[in-house]
Each structure stands twice: as structure tokens, then as C-alpha cells.
Amino acid sequence: MTEHRTIAPNEDPVCGMHPDPVAARDRGLVTTHEGREYVFCGKGCLLEFRDDPERFLAPGYTPAM
Numbered sequence: 001m002t003e004h005r006t007i008a009p010n011e012d013p014v015c016g017m018h019p020d021p022v023a024a025r026d027r028g029l030v031t032t033h034e035g036r037e038y039v040f041c042g043k044g045c046l047l048e049f050r051d052d053p054e055r056f057l058a059p060g061y062t063p064a065m
């Protein structure tokens with residue numbers, strides 16, 4: 001079982017920002033990983049996360065811009 005750090009429902013796991021989830025969904029800046037929805041501030045973060053989700057969910061990862 002993979003351990004994940006705690007991420008708020010409206011937290012961008014890549015950079016740590018808190019985008020408006022409604023706006024993020026409107027813009028397609030959401031993705032689902034292991035049954036959970038993650039929101040993103042922009043396409044860059046979304047693509048990075050899709051590339052390697054476990055990297056950003058690892059307990060040792062510190063969100064950075």
C-alpha cells in the first residue's frame with residue numbers, strides 16, 4: 001500500500017495553491033487518481049501530476065511553485 005500525504009480537497013498537490021474547484025472543473029483542470037479528485041491551478045501542474053502522481057502524493061513531497 002502506498003502512503004500519501006494529506007491534501008485538502010481544494011489543494012493543488014503540485015504547487016500547494018488552492019484554486020476554486022468550480023472554476024477548475026469548468027476549465028478542465030481536474031483529474032481523478034485512485035478514486036479521488038484533484039484540482040489544479042493551471043495546465044502545467046495538471047500535466048506534471050498526470051505524468052507521475054505518486055511523486056506529488058508522497059509523504060516527503062513539499063509543494064512548490
Ligand SMILES: [Zn+2]
Pocket residue numbers: 012014015016017040041042045
Ligand atoms: Zn499549481
